Amino acid sequence: MKTRKWSFLLEDYKRLMEALGAIPSVEIEPLPRGVIQVFSALFEGSQTWTSEVPEADLSSIDPSLTRRLMPFQRDGVNFAVSKDGRLLLADDMGLGKTVQAICIAAYYRKEWPLLVVAPSSVRFTWAEAFRQWLPSVQPDSINVIVKGKDNLRGGLVNITSYDLLSRMDKQQAAKPFNVLIMDESHFLKNMKTARFKAALPLLKVAKRVILLSGTPAMSRPSELYSQILAVKPSLFPRFHDFGTRYCNARQLPWGWDYSGSGNLGELKLMLEESLMLRRLKSEVLSQLPAKQRKVVTVTTDGINTRTKAALSAAAKELAKGQHNNNDKMKQALLVFFNHTAEAKIKAIIEYIMDMLECGREKFLVFAHHKLVLDSITKELGENGIDYIRIDGSTPSSERQQLCDRFQFTDKSCVAVLSITAANMGITLHSAALVVFAELFWNPGIMIQAEDRVHRIGQTSNVDIHYLVAKGTADDYLWPMIQEKMHILEQVGLSESNLSEKAESASFHCKDSQQRRITEMFQRSFTEGEDDMDEALLLEAVEAWDNPSNQPGSDVEESPSKKRRIEDYFGR
Template sequence: MKTRKWSFSLEDYKRLMDLLSGMAGVEVEPLPRAVIQAFAARFNGTVAKTSDVPEADLSSIDPTLTSSLMPFQKEGVNFAVSKQGRLLLADDMGLGKTVQAICIAAYYRNEWPLLVVTPSSVRFTWAEAFRRWLPSLSPDSINVAVKAKENMRSGLVNIVSYDLLSRMDKQHAGPPFNVLIMDESHFLKNIKTARCKAALPLLKILAVRPSLFPRFHEFGVRYCDARQHQQKNWGWDYSGSSNLGELKLLLEECLMLRRLKSDVLSQLPSKQRKVVTVTIEGVSGHMKAALSAAAKQLAKTHRSKMEEKEALLVFYNHTAEAKLQAIMEYITDMLECGREKFLVFAHHKLVLDHITTELLKKNVSFIRIDGATPSAERQQLCEKFQFSSKSCVAVLSVTAANMGLTLHSADLVIFAELFWNPGVLIQAEDRVHRIGQTSNVDIHYLVAKGTADDHLWPMIQAKMNVLKEVGLSESNLSEKAENESFHLKDPNQKRITEMFQRSFSEEDDFDEAILMEVANDWKDAPPEAAPAPYCTGTSFSKDPNKKTMKDFFSR
């Protein structure tokens, strides 16, 4: 009597409605038909509980993939098969949605061609994932559409960005896509956007559960608190929310699988590293020519060690400029995905400047710590980031901010640029992965093919493996299930990689190269703004300029 609420078993729903309909003065609003259908199936035994989902037969799928699945990931595949491949996979970021989606798609391989629609920044990451997890799939059968004029239906696996999806209907009709993966499907949350309008023709055929709410208005009234516009005589406002607890139950019963990191923490490593393959297709012809010239310069033989090192650094510098657009695309995608706090590490001042300029344009809050940030301000900036209640990005120099900072209110670290000393990378990761961190940490390395990254990444992996084998590091940059590693097939690429290894293998060579790089970036900075120390035991020649550099860093 205090709450004036009564609870009834759903088994008694029909009897209850019959009794209430015969009572005078009682107004009854029935439950949506979708709710009744979804849960009534439980009582007649036609639907099993999620926990009772049977094991799917995955014997036809590449063992490279199936043997790598964690227990909760295999449960995800089983759930998808029990739903005839139609589901909303809503796991937390870092729980391996990509590998689960590929395994589910592979279960229905005889129904391909497959279409993967994804944010543009991760198109090539998907292609790398298919090559790694499905070695039985010919690399030539994977089609990544980069430009609108390219055929988006030419492969067995077709990977298309949301932005290019609207161009697909202008191309010649091809075989229908019977299997579809919509990555980051919240990109379709606004029905008025061009990307959503382009996706609807596909989704009308392949919707996850088209019979659940065949009419949008019914859904809007029940769950969007739909109301007629007060200032207009027509139209409805669907911007609200209502009955969300019921909607959550309905989604989980019918089509949604969502696991939080806290649910499966015991199955996860404390750090999960992932290589994100980005493209430099959007760069200018001038930039492409500069990269090509730098690569050719590296291929020359009979040079001194200093000349070799200078050529490598030129290639590294051009790589930074070539990656600018891809870096911001990925950061933008992370913000749109709802990641409110994360770290972005870069080396070149050019890259740091570009990121902060673009964040300002987007009105996104950020902090920046680099070699020009006075020591007294660093702690204040860290506290601003730690205690910020809104979206905030920490833009950090990998050499100046890789130690001495605590930023564990974030659980995502993005390396916009690679760095040839893995120890520096690990220290940078640990700005987040440290005492006080209550979640596992996602580490994303952005790697661009056709740049110096092709040679830096294998070298970093090799160095880290050596450190792990001798017990000097728990970290291995190539051991995680989410990681995609580069394969060196081009003999010239292998030679250049060895050149990187040789040129920056000795500590003094490494330090000299970094001194030149960083000093050039911060030559106009005041003495109190010098980058934090990052190396010890450096040997210097008698070159007075080098002595000046050492004094500068000491100061």
């Protein structure tokens, strides 16, 4: 059977339907009501495809924010305002959806309090982002929900997770939020989940709904429906109508199957006209730095009592400032460093799993302590996620095979790497994201680690995420790294300054105790450093973390290495 297709302009739609209706025995399937609603201005000829989005007046928003918006980010804010603050911002990962969302929400500040719902691992990152980008918001008016009994409306800016929201249904009924930000909104794709059922009542009554997702499921339209319903429920009030048109719905003996797709070009046009804005990195590459660094503030709330006590004791021991011997001071600092690793494990794993759920298929995770590396690979293995691991125990002969496996696989894969053992000599540029699960006091080593992906052959800009936990050694390592990075930039040895060009958290020494510990880190790991001193320090840290050196172990370091470490600490 031969078929033919003809193309008609949208403004001719009415005349076309009238002409076809006058022909006898012709079956006509009109466009869905939602499509006609979206393109009504084009049907009537009052708007053209080239109509520009008007420039929004952002004079009421903190200038420190608006001045730093890239042109495409400013366009995103304009688009949102033109849609009355109801949109799906579906920019590619790494294009600054967070800062755009904060600016959009700030435009409607008179309608606050604001609610931000995000994956659990980035709640505190959102709090830091508001402190950084909107200095006019008092820090004590930012309310991060950490347990189900917390007050959902306890601040001007309220931040919770999807899972916590599902436990707070009684509080939701009290008073609605007018402005909502739903980060990683594809978490709502399944309408049968507790997440969606908890969010729906809030979405129904909110005036402004800002959905953020770097992975809109265009190839599986059924997963988009819940987000369309959240932003513009009048488009397709009934899922079956949407499924019939765009999911190639089929009636099977056991019910309807909506797993397919159809009319995707029409769906894309309709979404872009009505509620969705999506830019790819390739489209705005000229506006982006080659490397973008971002601080992700994580919490240590999930640590057990023993680890919490050990971390606190290590900090108090350092705060006494009674270490006259610099080597003894280093030993105390390494204890603090090790307890920080234990305290961060739960948050690290949560962040990695969130990245995978958000659609990040390939990325690198750098850590130092064996305990952290083991915990990450254990979690990935239990969830059936492919990974490679390179650390100090990986034979040189196997490294290239592991790198090739990562480089050429089409599946999701995580490269779990030791900061000190895999920071040079390997190429993994098939990924464009690097996650530092732990910090290291030598920024040169961290830059080398970043450059496993940022090198010749990389066709995209690279995102670098640093996981930083307050109340740990990170409080003192991070400012030190920022300062060192700034010095490297001034002499042309670093492409960007962590403190200025990253979405960075601010870690200031609030009291004499913090200042004293920071000074100890500075003195211990910066003064009088040479290559040999650095090498010995790395050996010392690795030895400290090696279970084989614990009492009762049958395995010990070689005599020469053990002697070097003991000499280093002056034992």
